[in-house]
Amino acid sequence: MNYSAIKTRDIANGTGVRVTLFVSGCRNHCKNCFQPETWDFDYGEPFTWATEDYLLRELSPDYVSGLTLLGGEPGEVENQRGLIPFLHRLRQEQPHKSIWCYSGFTWEQLTGKEPSRCRCEVTDEFLSLLDVLVDGPYVEELHDITLLFRGSSNQRLIDVPKTLKTGEVALWQP
Secondary structure (H helix, E strand, O other): OEEEEEEEEEOOOOOOEEEEEEEOOOOOOOOOOOOHHHHOOOOOEEOOHHHHHHHHHHHOOOOEEEEEEEOOOOOOHHHHHHHHHHHHHHHHHOOOOEEEEEOOOOHHHHOOOOOOOOOOOOHHHHHHOOOEEEEOOOOHHHEOOOOOOOOEOOOEEEEHHHHHHHOOOOEOOO
């Protein structure tokens, strides 16, 4: 897996101060994507153990709330597989940090309730490691600057632990 960028003090993509990892690779190709260079799975740098160490160091201050995954597309099968070991490591070493993920795939696609190419043998495990999933593709015609942590009104802020517990999509509340 490759990544295109890391932002160490991000306040736009989730609650509080966050560390943001932009993974490379996306086949969704949303209209007017703000990072089309990240569609290429080979773009950027390899995600290595040293990258993980760097992210964990940057996540360690008490004022950092957690990690946000963006892209590219974290929900691409290759990226889910690449992220799983790091997310387990983060949960083990810094369990109080939250993990947010932005995906152009919907909850229904990721969980197999709707057919999709994003579902694989690690998807359930991947989802179980998240706190909030911002799901759905960016749709320019539904763009709304008043939305909290979203670009278009079709996207949802899903409380993943609550959704997994109840089996019904539960929206995250600030």
